[in-house]
Amino acid sequence: MHSRRTSLCFLLVALGAASAALPQERIAGRAQIVDGDSFEVGSVGVRLFGVDAPEGRQRCTRSNGSSWQCGEAAADELRRLVGSREVACERRDSDDYGRIVAVCRVGNLDLGAAMVRAGLAVAYRRYSADYVAEEREARAARRGLWAGEFVRPEDYRRDERSAAREAEPRAAQNRRAPSASTPRRGGCYIKGNINGDGERIYHVPDSSSYRSTEIDESRGERWFCTESEALRAGWRAPRG
Numbered sequence: 028m029h030s031r032r033t034s035l036c037f038l039l040v041a042l043g044a045a046s047a048a049l050p051q052e053r054i055a056g057r058a059q060i061v062d063g064d065s066f067e068v069g070s071v072g073v074r075l076f077g078v079d080a081p082e083g084r085q086r087c088t089r090s091n092g093s094s095w096q097c098g099e100a101a102a103d104e105l106r107r108l109v110g111s112r113e114v115a116c117e118r119r120d121s122d123d124y125g126r127i128v129a130v131c132r133v134g135n136l137d138l139g140a141a142m143v144r145a146g147l148a149v150a151y152r153r154y155s156a157d158y159v160a161e162e163r164e165a166r167a168a169r170r171g172l173w174a175g176e177f178v179r180p181e182d183y184r185r186d187e188r189s190a191a192r193e194a195e196p197r198a199a200q201n202r203r204a205p206s207a208s209t210p211r212r213g214g215c216y217i218k219g220n221i222n223g224d225g226e227r228i229y230h231v232p233d234s235s236s237y238r239s240t241e242i243d244e245s246r247g248e249r250w251f252c253t254e255s256e257a258l259r260a261g262w263r264a265p266r267g
Contacts (some may be wrong), residue, residue, distance in 0.1 A: 028136060031186040034202065035194070040044055047236075049261060050082070050170040052117065052118045053116065053117055053118065054068050054071055054116045054118070054129070055068070055113055055114065055115040055116065056068040056069055056113060056114065056125065056229075057111070057112045057113060058073070058101055060105050060109065061101050061102075061258070062080060062082065062083045062098065062101065062102045062105075062108045062258070063080025063100075063101025063104065063105050063142060063147060063148055063162060063257070064078055064079060064080040064101070064105070064139075064142065064202050065100065065126065065259060066105070066114075068116070070115065071126075071127065072124060072125060072126030072127070072261070073114075073116055073126055073127055073128075073129055073131065074122055074124075074126045074127070074128045074129070075128075075129070075130075075131060075139045075142070075148075076119045076120070076128050076129055076130050076139060076154070077130070077139055077150065077151050077154060077155035077157045077158050078142055078148040078149065078150065078151055078154065078158055079148060079149050079150075079151040079179070079180045079181055079185070080098075080100040080101040080102075080142060080147060080148035080149075080180060080182075080267055081097040081100075081101050081147070081148075081172070081180050082098050082180055082187075082255040083098045083099065083102065083166070083255060083258055084097035084098055084254065084255065085097055085178070085180065085183050087172055087175060087176065087177035087178075088175045088176040088177065089174065089175040090174055090175045091260050093176075097147070097171075097172060097195050097257070100147060100171070101142070101147040101257055102147060103241070104137065104142065104145055104147045105147075108133065108136065108138055108141050108142070109133055109138070110133075112133045112134070112219070114131050114132065114133055114138070115131065115132050115133075115135070115164055115213065116129035116130065116131040116132075116198060117129055117130050120154075122217070124261075126259045139157075139158055140158055140161050143161040143162050143163065143165060144156045144164060144165055144172020145164075145168075145170060145171055145174065146165035146168075146169075146170030146174070146236055147261045149162055149172070149179060150162040150181070151181075151183070154265050170194070184253065184255060184256075186254055187253040187254075187255060188252045194211065203238060215248075215250040215251055215252040216231075216250070217229050217230065217231055217238065217240050217250065217251040217252070217253070217254065217256075217257055218230045218248075218250065218251075219246055219248055219249040219250065219251050219257055219260070219262050220240050220242065221246060221248050226263075227260075227261055227262040227263065228263055228264070228265055229251060229254065229257040229262040229263070229264060230263060231254065234265060236265060237266075
């Protein structure tokens with residue numbers, strides 16, 4: 028009998044440990060908006076499932092040929108939709124930045140669907156066809172991005188990475204001799220530093236602190252291919 032109790036206790040402990048190791052399936056709370064398809068709930072990064080919004084610094088073109096900050100507009104729209112209300116998210120996956128990828132709602136409003144319907148995000152067909160109908164609706168009504176011309180966010184990020192690879196030889200000329208600050212990812216030259224106060228700050232090659240900044244990956248510091256990638260991972264640009 029004692030042996031059975033011991034075995035049962037061991038099993039319960041093992042199951043508890045396994046459950047603790049599983050990714051969080053649901054999360055709810057106040058959201059801090061990062062951009063048009065991502066935000067933070069407490070310390071948890073969340074990426075909306077099935078949609079792709081313009082990057083923070085991305086610009087688009089209106090029908091009259093003028094340029095507008097569609098990335099900022101997308102972030103503002105998501106911020107408006109959420110307001111001060113609590114978001115509830117159901118995890119579908121996780122991404123390379125440690126964020127959960129989730130379907131999120133405010134009340135009964137699906138945030139991904141609302142962003143696509145407003146024309147400020149597109150259906151991310153590579154991963155899901157859930158919001159294709161909303162995209163067609165926005166396109167037919169010429170809402171948001173569809174009122175003019177734009178580069179799909181996925182293509183915009185690809186172009187940013189290509190530009191980063193082309194800039195790498197120039198950046199290398201300005202760097203000191205190879206050391207702990209030599210990029211370990213091909214073409215990724217943006218330094219993701221963590222300062223003494225724990226702040227995550229990224230530096231591009233033409234920033235004043237670039238040459239003096241050393242990257243120690245054992246401390247959680249890292250290299251980025253694009254500024255958008257750094258922002259998504261929780262780093263910010265230097266102030267001033």
